[in-house]
Amino acid sequence: MIVPGSESQALGxxxxxxxxxxxxxVDYERFPDGELMASVGVPEGVDRAVVVAAxxxxxxxxxLLQLQDAVREAGVDRVVTVVPYMGYGRQERAFEPGQPVSARAVARAISTGTDRVVxxxxxxxxxxDFFDVPCTVVGAAARLADPLAADLTDPLFLSPDAGAIDLAEAVRDAYGRGDVDYFEKVRHSGTEVEVTPSDAAVEGRDVVVVDDIVATGSTMSESIAVLNGRGAADVSVACVHPLFARNARTKLERAGVSAIYATDTIERDVTAVSVAPTVADVL
Known part of the structure; x- marks a missing residue:
């Protein structure tokens, strides 16, 4: 049985x-004090539940914690929790003394109600490594090749930095052709950052900027503007998690992005492909 959270209904x-x-x-209600209660209809005989909740x-x-507890309360023996997008996942260390490792705290909480995490x-x-139960990590970047046009001109797949070049390579490999490069960032001040492609020429080429998360859109929009300024024929964005905090979408549009392609780990209007096949392979 698949149990979808309210933020993952299409993926579920x-x-x-x-x-x-x-x-x-799955039904939801709120008490007068604002507290949420999520309840799950569990038919008799169901012994395994897959909770899917960004x-x-x-x-x-x-x-998510309530959905886990609800299926346990209904007598389900085995619970698998799929977290398509893990909030607080970028707080994987304490940045200053006295601050929490928030990703660890969240992972421990999720672990209490499940037998396995994806x-x-x-x-x-x-x-x-923060989870107290077995945790499987799956990569969905290759899925982002599916919605791309089949006739891209001399395509170039760019990652936001050298550390994320494997994402760009995954999309390129799934697409079947093209070059891969990454952006170099040079910080001139606390607010001024120069972003440039490291080596590859972009003029006259279709460029796909690949990232795992687009959050505020600041670096991504600057990258798009740089590529357009250097004569790229077309600049599109492919990301796994379209978080799009505050005015991120507007930043990308103002920078001149031609298209945005994303998965359904976070359900947005730019969702173009599902990670369901990738997740199903490990369930």
Missing amino acids: AALAAETGHSLAA TTTDAAHVE LVDPHEASVR
């Missing part, structure tokens, strides 16, 4: 279709 349905499992009915907000974290492209793969 896609995963149910991919695996042939039933899709649970934790994009604090409320989504609470909802993460999709966490920003730092090391967060898997």
